[in-house]
Amino acid sequence: MESFRIGSVLGTQPATALQFWVAVDPEAAVGLDDLVYLETESAAGTVRFYGSVDEVRKIHEGVHFESDTADVVSGLIPAVISYTAHVLVTRIEPEEFIPPNPGDAVWRASGADLERALFADRMERRLPAGVLRSGEPAWLNFDFINGTAGAHVNISGISGVATKTSYALFLLYAIFHSQVLGAEASNSRAIVFNVKGEDLLFLDQPNALAERREAETFRARGLAGSRYQRCGLPTGPFRSVRFLAPPRPGPVGGPLIPHVEQRQAGVGTYLWTLRDFCRDRLLPFCLSERETSLNLSYLVGHLAERLARLAEADGGGQAPYLLIREEDFAAAEPQPGDDFEQLGRNTLSSLAQLVDFLEFKLLRQDDGRGDPRWTSSQNSATLQALIRRLRGVSRHLAPLVRGDVSAAAAQRHRLQLLDGESQLSVIDIHQLHSQAQMFVVGVTLHQLFEYKERFGQRPYVFIALDELNKYAPSEGDSPIKDVLLDIAERGRSLGIILIGAQQTASEVERRITGNAAIRVVGRLDPAEAERPEYRFLSRSYRERAAVLQPGSMLVRQPEVPTPLLVTFPFPAWATRLSETGTSADEEAARASDLLS
């Protein structure tokens, strides 16, 4: 593209090596985030400055009083409109930190100059991050995402306006549909938790509105094509997705039906067997509340250990339920059809029964003294508190942790995130109670982390998780926060990449947001924007964050000294049933066709 002169370095404000003002030429139009460059002569030769505009202003020059404006407009006083723009220097080549000369011509950077201004020329693997105001693509250095030089993405912004989830999905789409993964493309996996509505259950369907809206958006800015084209991405739905939802609550032993409303076909269910729950020591993930006391967490750890031993030694093999030999404890009457071998023993086939069993062990056995091997000398208040809380949680977890399914069904519905064919797994948790959501997220990430610890960095696993403030609040400790901290701090070397999001970064553990190499901000609450967590944005950008439109994000990456304002394309995948172009009835009809 041709270089276009926009003005010259202003002489009435000091120009420094890091920032300067530009007197904008009358016919030029300069806006925030425009990228510019200039050349200045020094003793060392020609030095090129690249920068981005972070402030623009116009003022009547030659008038003294504010009321003079009216007189200028009415034609009484002559005045000149002075148009100036402030530029933050992003790059100097060669690195001679001299100030430019007042009067030096300033040019709009495009093409190769634009890439140099944004250091894109130094990026070996470039991930499209959206498009700039000029319509040119903005790039992220993938080495700062995949762990080579840094890892993780963190997105902040007000719910509903900041389009955090949409941007996270766009990044995932770009990762899987551009060439950035190279040879890793086929093995890499991503996990997305669907937290809100059934927004993410149609990712594999094309969005009927996408092309039209995308073309309209671009045409309105006087540009041709679409943002997908500019980013070098195909326009379409996610290619390889599977959907997993919790089973619908129902009677013991009832069928496993995914608990979703709008999507009828192609949704699997997931669950954990009671045996897995005990053997894998998942009890701590039931109690993710912040105010867990030291005594209680010690007790929980101890009980998790006891249950693990029980699950390994009860003689039940791989059966989903547990067998116990406790004469005084009767969990359930033997049912007709029970295995003959198991007669005379008690089976635990639901979480509620497990809690009953724990209550028996801690509070009822031996005339209320409990089993000393289980109580681990905790006083009864602590024991009672635990049972009370487990009782509360078990209700919400009942559909998820089961002993009443067949071994084959358990095997089929076990969450095996890395083995499947699908690149992207959408795990639906939106119907679950908050405590059950914590359990699913915590256990999933925990098991993933353990798996990757054993099997190493490749292939990559990307995790998109909103509401980090819930899972890893800045205060308190919980098993799920520990997992997230592990991922934030060690995930880089294990190939686990967290694309985390939250409304307010100030409420999230700082070690998690701080470890994200890529920081993204959508619309922020103005008071929130003033918090220290956003100091990576300069003042003018923090002010901007308060007025960002949906679909616009400020993206900050380590190599580029200034944040970039990007817009990302309208989703090419459906984000609700109506966008698939089929009605709910058609969808139901299609589902019944598949069943018949």
Added chain:
Amino acid sequence: MAFLLDPWSAERPQLGSEDSGDAEEQGAEVELLEALRAKPAEPIPAGFGDLYVVDGSRRLEARLLEERPDGLHFAGLGQFGVGAVRLGGEGKPAAELTGLRTERRLLLSGELSSWQEREFCLPAGPGGSGACTYLALPGAENQPEGASQKLQAEMLQAEMELAERLAEQSPGALILLDGPLRGQASQRRVLGYVKSQRTQYLRGAQAALLSELQPGERTPLMRLHYRYQASRLSWYVRLASPRPYQDPRSGLIRLEAFAPETGELAGWVRELASYGGTLLGKLASRPHQDQRAPQNLLPTGALERAIARRMGDARLIYRRIQRRLFQEAAS
């Protein structure tokens, strides 16, 4: 003693450019052309064309002394600028600066002696500041204020020339020239605008009318006859009521136009006199905007600032003159 404030502060003497109250002015013979009473301001007629407000300003940048065989000679380096603001008629709303130019002069007393350079030059400095050339101009009186007066005369000449030129270029336009009219009488639509009233053309009982004028109102037209100058038509207009602490002549301006010695009064003058109060009322400055409010018109104030800007920073220029003279003395 009861003092009243003269808004024409001593700090900015408009030497000579204003009504100076000199002998010749005072010797004018005043002939009233209308009945002696206040005339109301009429509305501005539709189709009123362009109005040009012409003004100049000057600055003595350094006083110089020269020891010559015949004694001490006073000289000076000075700059003057003139320009105009065009106020558009209907459909041309934006005011614009036009004809703006500044000149530098080396003002010398007596004749230009052969050994003297024809100009005084400040070489171009670092940082893109250009060379400044002062053209030698002999003929100033050999006294401390001589250079200043000569510069003033040059500026007035340039103002008058600009006014005439504008009048010639746009025949329908009205030219408002700062200060009394000078030089040759002309028939062009050039109007002198006198801001301060030192000379009293209406005396005795007649003068009482000046205090009675309400904002916008004017006095009857007067013809001023002079012994050596072209005769002029003139009238007073009140722009604003004086504040209690001000002289009753505050807020009063006088307009004048060349008048043919014989024959009919130029039609445009009579017409203009009827709505002049309305027109000038629109242009008048408000007290917070200008110490010389309301007489110093808003476009005039803007023009003064534009000229001052064009002239450059006086301290910077003074430094360069110092440096130049220092280098000469050192060599």
